[in-house]
Amino acid sequence: MAGAWEIVRRHGQDPAKFAAALRDFHVETPSWGYGNAGTRFQVFAHPGAARNIFEKLADAAQVHRLTGICPTVAVHIPWDKVEDYSALHAEAEKLGVKIGAVNPNLFQEPEYMLGSLCHAGRAVRRKAADHLLECVRIAREVGSPAISLWLADGTNYPGQGHFRRRRQWLAEALEEVYAAMPEGMRLLIEYKPSEPGFYHTDIADWGSAYVLAAHLGPRAQVLVDLGHHPQGVNVEHIVATLLGEGRLGGFHFNDRKYADDDLIAGSSNPYQLFLIFNELVDAAQDADPAVAACAAGVAYMVDQSHNIEPKIPAMIRSVLNIQTALAKALLVDRQALAAAQDRGDVLAAEAMVRDAFETDVRPLLAQFRAEQGLPEDPLAAYYASDYPRRIATERGTGGKGWA
Amino acid sequence: MAGAWEIVRRHGQDPAKFAAALRDFHVETPSWGYGNAGTRFQVFAHPGAARNIFEKLADAAQVHRLTGICPTVAVHIPWDKVEDYSALHAEAEKLGVKIGAVNPNLFQEPEYMLGSLCHAGRAVRRKAADHLLECVRIAREVGSPAISLWLADGTNYPGQGHFRRRRQWLAEALEEVYAAMPEGMRLLIEYKPSEPGFYHTDIADWGSAYVLAAHLGPRAQVLVDLGHHPQGVNVEHIVATLLGEGRLGGFHFNDRKYADDDLIAGSSNPYQLFLIFNELVDAAQDADPAVAACAAGVAYMVDQSHNIEPKIPAMIRSVLNIQTALAKALLVDRQALAAAQDRGDVLAAEAMVRDAFETDVRPLLAQFRAEQGLPEDPLAAYYASDYPRRIATERGTGGKGWA
């Protein structure tokens, strides 16, 4: 089994550096991914789904215990609101995880029906901004490094809102929030082209998020959710561009076939996931320190909606798929690739990238896990443990992740 | 104002025939369109939203009273389930409307998480087929002419289901239902490419619905929902093809920008709505009696989700937009158009169709309404009535349309 590393050498890579890159890689799982979720048509209940933030943390800790790559948990306010955040912080540490990004919620209060930070009414905008400021405070208390903002604002009809006025209100609110953030805290600005606003969304694409971030300052960056692009968009190219500009802040991993389907990462288009990591690995190894630093700072996070599958196994599957994509990307021989690109050898260059993808890295990752003291097959280990049966008994059909 | 008909003459049309076509045109509104609705993120409450089928019928009757074109109401089982369907029938008649299509629900029972008619378990399939048979019985009792089937079955992941086995189960169930339908009742088969199944849906496109219908018999037809197509599809061409094959059964009108957004019909792409009516009017006037009969039998229905706007005004706006599209399509001089097409005059042919669309038919429709004893501006009349205030008081923030 130790021979699994042979494949790394055969691709011209140093096993020690390869293993180090795998060890450095972490994926944050979201608290809301451990509760029940669904579509606008129905939320189906799953036995054992977590009912509150403490159960969510416990589940996330299981995922980390088995995979070794999920030491942090994103929280959502107010879904994960508690009286005492230092107690929450302590509970997380006790379980062997930490609180990750704090995610504000600007889409469920009745006042937000027509917008929050972009609402035409000053009072609603104030309330929304205050919620962000509250999230900054919570982030301080729980030791979180980032506010991860998905703004659900948008409109359904032409004429309903004034694009430029809304954007100005948005920019003003973000300035206030940015100013309130302590040193070392980042604002990750997510974009999304549709839903729940169907005619327009106020932060529709990476360009829109970039411009906001650029006006704010260096600690404002763009968050890429893999399901938030129109069909046909080259996401890895966007990733590369943001890395080049020092503005790639993080990811929400998931997969989709048509819209923002929030499926398991890598389940629909695994090649795309690999190609994204191909850019990330490339940037991490870049000679330009600014680019490498940006790559090193990227926050990798899962954001999915496991509507029909058991929550914890789906999360394990997801983070393993993401780790697989990274491992394959680490196999690419970048010097040889650059040489093929430089001589205009289209087919050779394509083959080098595809070859890494076609390589089966599962034995290698099993070996890596064994060396880390982790189960070689985390999903099998989960099923073999008594955890699934225990939570099914304790929690019944569980609670909704999103409420 | 009577001069409003002048525009009809100027387009080479006979005002009497034009008025007759407008009088013959009806749009069915859905009971669920009068209750609160939303996205997967939130359902916002609207003052006065209907809380049960009786309030929904009352609201639908208001829409018909003001517009004169909405004499029937689609119902959804079990959302509109009652003890006594003949009483429901009677109540509708008392209000001046009739029950239209009966819509089964195969997506909210816990058993249906992985499918209903296409579920791998025989017992679930049996339950689902029984629900359809129940809907046939209800349709008989309330005098409904059609079962309108949207099958939400689908999968989220490759491998999750076996496409061809699922389809066979589906075909078998529909045969049983078709056999149970009395003479004169139609089965309208809706298609949809995505949601809630994100990887595949069992009836994904018109071809899939058509093949099922063709195997069943002449009273099985295809239902076109305007939001149920991938981007870039030419929907009016599908409409024409189904008319030519005698298989166009009905419509679910709505509009969208990206996915199945369920916005007000004609609010996002009014030209498309007009071009669809252009095909319908053309077929209705066809020399081939089979084509004309198919066009004459089309069931026009609204299916929208008014998430952020008041329900009854949104419904009035919708049916007026649909009527507007019809009126414009009636203006097209089909003989002149055929002549331009025959001589290969691309720009002249295009101009004739666009000209009808660019013509402002609102004065004409106002005049038509006045001649029918209807308010010239139904929406203004609604706001001027005491109905909105009355229901806001009586119903509070209302009930959900979909539960």
Next chain:
Amino acid sequence: MAGAWEIVRRHGQDPAKFAAALRDFHVETPSWGYGNAGTRFQVFAHPGAARNIFEKLADAAQVHRLTGICPTVAVHIPWDKVEDYSALHAEAEKLGVKIGAVNPNLFQEPEYMLGSLCHAGRAVRRKAADHLLECVRIAREVGSPAISLWLADGTNYPGQGHFRRRRQWLAEALEEVYAAMPEGMRLLIEYKPSEPGFYHTDIADWGSAYVLAAHLGPRAQVLVDLGHHPQGVNVEHIVATLLGEGRLGGFHFNDRKYADDDLIAGSSNPYQLFLIFNELVDAAQDADPAVAACAAGVAYMVDQSHNIEPKIPAMIRSVLNIQTALAKALLVDRQALAAAQDRGDVLAAEAMVRDAFETDVRPLLAQFRAEQGLPEDPLAAYYASDYPRRIATERGTGGKGWA
């Protein structure tokens, strides 16, 4: 017929200001639009299609003579290359038009197969940059105000090129070109998501063009081609955002159903064209002088491919459709609209915008033309003239616009 202005007053607008806005509006037509064009499958020949830049200028002058709104002509180098540019300048003036934007060509030399400014080879990049510098010189000579750059660079396969290196080469080249441009000359940077590069294009979206422009300086702006967006993108929102940032430089008008179809503007989705003008008019009237100045400086240009229709009539049709969209947008009562938006009246706000679109402005535009001494129906006037017959005789089946 003078009563045609009544409709302007009824929408709360001042006819004098309305007429002034119409008079100020110009659309540039492209020289290449007067020659034969086609798809990758075939270029069909049209009788009378222009065979060289002088015939193209003559045709463009006809379009201006009849419509009064097309005083400038975009040229493409090397398609429109001549020995003596001051002679070209003089010839244009003689015909009553001026040379507009100069469009470089970086996609037809054999060396450019794998890229031009983004090519891995320094010599190719040098050649490409030199071509841009040559275009700057030509622009000076012919008095052109802008270089309009569509960069066709891209790749077909993952791995073929290095995204970030390519972007760096691009940025360096543009800096050199920008520095060479005289005061008052603008660089308009076009974006396009696909074709001829199918896997990636180096300037794929407005965000990518914006970032390049922002790094260059204030005279670098973004050019929006209506066919250069993935499906489902809200183009008017992009337009508004760029106006708000002072970076909207110009348009390439056309329409499409699926990809970059280059159809007649407003022929596929006229509502979208109107909504774009709705943003332009709104910005032109903005209290913020920077926004109004940006709107005032926008270069309106047509870029279409009339594959199956006669060239000059298609161009007349196009610019009339564009003028129609502007006239409708000028009808919107912006104060009333802002009030409806402020009070959250979704349906009223939507109605105000839609109402302007539903209004038939053709009688008004006919009247406006008559007052300007122009034919009321420019297309009919063209067909009635001897120009079409004369060029058909003189030019035979014409020449290709693109070679």
Next chain:
Amino acid sequence: MAGAWEIVRRHGQDPAKFAAALRDFHVETPSWGYGNAGTRFQVFAHPGAARNIFEKLADAAQVHRLTGICPTVAVHIPWDKVEDYSALHAEAEKLGVKIGAVNPNLFQEPEYMLGSLCHAGRAVRRKAADHLLECVRIAREVGSPAISLWLADGTNYPGQGHFRRRRQWLAEALEEVYAAMPEGMRLLIEYKPSEPGFYHTDIADWGSAYVLAAHLGPRAQVLVDLGHHPQGVNVEHIVATLLGEGRLGGFHFNDRKYADDDLIAGSSNPYQLFLIFNELVDAAQDADPAVAACAAGVAYMVDQSHNIEPKIPAMIRSVLNIQTALAKALLVDRQALAAAQDRGDVLAAEAMVRDAFETDVRPLLAQFRAEQGLPEDPLAAYYASDYPRRIATERGTGGKGWA
């Protein structure tokens, strides 16, 4: 190396049957794939590109010699027109290949600008039908088993053509052609949603092709080109449906990112290619003989446009990618999969399919080739041969594949 078969056994498959399935699999390459090709913007010349049908046959024979899976060559009339078809037949045999499907051309004659079989003029329709009849005669002479029809007919503007009349003309012409086909010859009907008709195409989707085929008879079937679907469509589901109806006739393999990009098969979305083969293998092993027979009869063909890469290597790459997808699909344990599906184990079912895809079958295929007396790495063998240098010398920059 013989141990490469171990992986087959580990997936519960019989190596002998596995090898037999690989031996039975053939992919037809297209004559036009060996000449130069491009986009509407430019056709770049490649050293050694074939200049006529005899050079194309020679190149195709090379691909077959090295891969062992390409024994037939599709021809295009009139691009491959010759005086003496029996001589062509003999030349092919001499080279070790056979003539495959005959592809008519209904899009390059000047008369076809506004359509061929769907043209409004009877004379043009007659000419187009006569061309198809000529292709049937040629197919008889060269021993071809199929007419592979891509109909380029469509329109660019609403109103330009009458959808239903065009469809009737099309149906009539196909009836005549079908009647002229000898026993054993098939008519493969391709569909495509856009280009070169941008507003509508007369055979836009599989449903449209299916209905035509169903009206014609059992030897009319549907041809699936992987690039001919709107974004987001589940192509493997269409494949399964057509297999279930006995109407899947063949494939045009290629890949794409946005539109009909005609890239190397499997280069953009290799998982999709695998999932399509997953359906084909499943159907071939079906207990229903009609389904298995349909699968056995499928014509596998490449249709790509190698614009920037050398032709023969690109073709070898393509057919190897296709073979790889097949080999992976053969690994799926269908009994275990059905069991997981039956018990509703979403994640286990998904894992079985993904596992086959993640398995690296390249060593296995190398071993299989060695056992067949073929080079283990056909592309390396090609580059090592003197063929590339010879044709570069003999043919210069080559000829266009499409003219």
